[in-house]
Amino acid sequence: MTAQRRVVAEVLDGEHVHLTADEVHARAAAxxxxxxxxxxxxxxxxLVSLGEVLEVATDRRAKRYDPNAHRPHHHxxxxxxxxxxxxxxxxxxxxxLPDSERFGFTVSDVEVTYRGxxxxxxxxx
Amino acid sequence: MTAQRRVVAEVLDGEHVHLTADEVHARAAAxxxxxxxxxxxxxxxxLVSLGEVLEVATDRRAKRYDPNAHRPHHHxxxxxxxxxxxxxxxxxxxxxLPDSERFGFTVSDVEVTYRGxxxxxxxxx
DNA sequence: ACTTGACTTGGATTGAGTCCAACGTAGGAT
DNA sequence: ATCCTACGTTGGACTCAATCCAAGTCAAGT
Numbered sequence: 001m002t003a004q005r006r007v008v009a010e011v012l013d014g015e016h017v018h019l020t021a022d023e024v025h026a027r028a029a030a031x032x033x034x035x036x037x038x039x040x041x042x043x044x045x046x047l048v049s050l051g052e053v054l055e056v057a058t059d060r061r062a063k064r065y066d067p068n069a070h071r072p073h074h075h076x077x078x079x080x081x082x083x084x085x086x087x088x089x090x091x092x093x094x095x096x097l098p099d100s101e102r103f104g105f106t107v108s109d110v111e112v113t114y115r116g117x118x119x120x121x122x123x124x125x
Numbered sequence: 126m127t128a129q130r131r132v133v134a135e136v137l138d139g140e141h142v143h144l145t146a147d148e149v150h151a152r153a154a155a156x157x158x159x160x161x162x163x164x165x166x167x168x169x170x171x172l173v174s175l176g177e178v179l180e181v182a183t184d185r186r187a188k189r190y191d192p193n194a195h196r197p198h199h200h201x202x203x204x205x206x207x208x209x210x211x212x213x214x215x216x217x218x219x220x221x222l223p224d225s226e227r228f229g230f231t232v233s234d235v236e237v238t239y240r241g242x243x244x245x246x247x248x249x250x
Numbered sequence: 251a252c253t254t255g256a257c258t259t260g261g262a263t264t265g266a267g268t269c270c271a272a273c274g275t276a277g278g279a280t
Numbered sequence: 281a282t283c284c285t286a287c288g289t290t291g292g293a294c295t296c297a298a299t300c301c302a303a304g305t306c307a308a309g310t
Contacts, residue, residue, distance in 0.1 A: 010284065018201050036263095036290045041267070060180045060297075061162040062266060074261080075232055076222075085228050093237055097201075105201055107241035112218055113132040116232035127257065127306095146297080161259045166298070185266075187297060 007032045012053060012067040018084040020062035031059040060114060074112040080121025087114065093097060132157045134166040137178060137192040143209040145187035181209060183238060199237040205246030212239065 010028045012019070019027070025040040033075055047053040050085045054066040058077045062086055066075075093110045136152045137144070144152070152167040169190055172178040175183045180189040189209055191200075198211045218235045 004289070031132050034169040034290085038268080038270095038291075039289055042288085057182075057184045060185060060188060060266090063185060064195075065168075070247075076226075076232065078230065079233075085230070087222060087226045087228075089218060089226065090223070091216055091218065091221040093214060093216065093218060094239075097212060097239060098215070101212045101214065102210075103201065104244040105203065105210070105241040106247050107201065108204075109240040111240070113236045113238070113239045114222060114230075114232050115234040115236065116230040117229065118226075119229040122231050129258070159259085163260075163299080164258055167258085185297090237303095 002038050003032060003045075004028075004035050007035065008040055009047070009052075012047070012065060018056060018064040018066050019123070020064055022062060024065060057060070058082070058084070074114070076114040076116065078121055079115055079120040080117050080118050083118055128157060129164050130168050130171075131162050132160065133165055134172070134177075137190060139174070140192070143181060143189040143191050145189055147187060149190060153250055168222075183207070183209070201239040201241065203243040203246055205242050205249070208243055218230070 002104050007028045009022060010031070011024050015027070021037075021040060021044060022101075024044065025035070025037055028040060036070045044053065044055075046106045048055050048065075052067075052069055054069045056066050056075060058064075058075070059082075061082050066084075068086055073088050076087045077083075077105070089112060093112055094107070096109065097110075132153045133149060135156070136149050140152070146162075147232060149169065150160070150162055153160050153165060169178065173180050173190075177186075177192075177194055179194045181189045181191050181200060183189075184201070184207070186207050186226060189207075191209075191211070193211055198213050200210045201210045202208075214237060218233070218237055222232065222235075
């Protein structure tokens with residue numbers, strides 16, 4: 001556990017929003033000016049493989065990092081600004097996929113992504 | 126309707142798989158050698174806004190284009206090779222998102238993405 | 251034939267992320 | 281205390297997918 005890793009972990013822990021890698025880097029650099037982008041990516045990658053943080057790739061903009069990895073949830077994404085909210089829909093979509101629709105795949109996970117406009121972007125449109 | 130656009134449309138129509146823009150370009154170039162990447166992107170973009178084709182961005186690899194835009198469906202993605210199958214799960218996830226979980230968003234769409242390994246990649250792992 | 255406007259081209263550019271060789275530093279062995 | 285080694289970090293180069301843009305081409309209308 002180095003200073004750099006601690007700072008990255010703190011940034012994610014403090015924020016309850018979904019930051020991009022660049023935003024994490026900017027906030028980390030505020031506390032530890034000479035931290036490099038590569039280190040932020042390395043550390044985020046480790047946090048993801050440790051299961052502490054989720055990677056959310058909703059389109060081909062920057063990935064976002066979700067510190068709320070322990071409570072299962074899905075995402076509501078604004079098509080305008082890319083911001084993300086956690087949501088907890090009813091139902092279990094994994095159970096809704098019959099064997100006949102699995103084509104021999106080993107299905108391990110399901111992501112539900114709701115798309116729409118946040119109040120802010122809806123007002124602008 | 127130019128020759129270039131026809132070729133791109135034909136490629137998508139003929140294939141019932143989910144091609145990347147590069148694959149579309151390669152197949153189009155087989156029929157019309159000097160077609161440029163930019164034109165393929167332009168044409169795919171138009172087909173998407175016409176609603177003839179769906180864009181599927183599952184991660185930060187290349188987007189894939191889904192010619193099956195008229196029958197609603199979801200996707201099963203192989204984490205190994207990125208290939209995609211269409212699936213038709215039961216249930217209606219839009220109805221599963223209560224108003225209290227919408228945070229003022231105008232929710233217009235939902236995507237369900239199942240992740241796993243295709244038989245091929247599972248055998249290799 | 252000339253003009254207009256749409257389409258295409260391909261090379262440059264962008265954005266996000268990854269790679270890699272060189273550097274620093276902390277801990278353990280001598 | 282000194283050296284060695286391994287790991288972490290750095291920052292610049294690179295990749296890949298996609299987009300932008302200025303210049304070229306073509307067809308249709310007048």
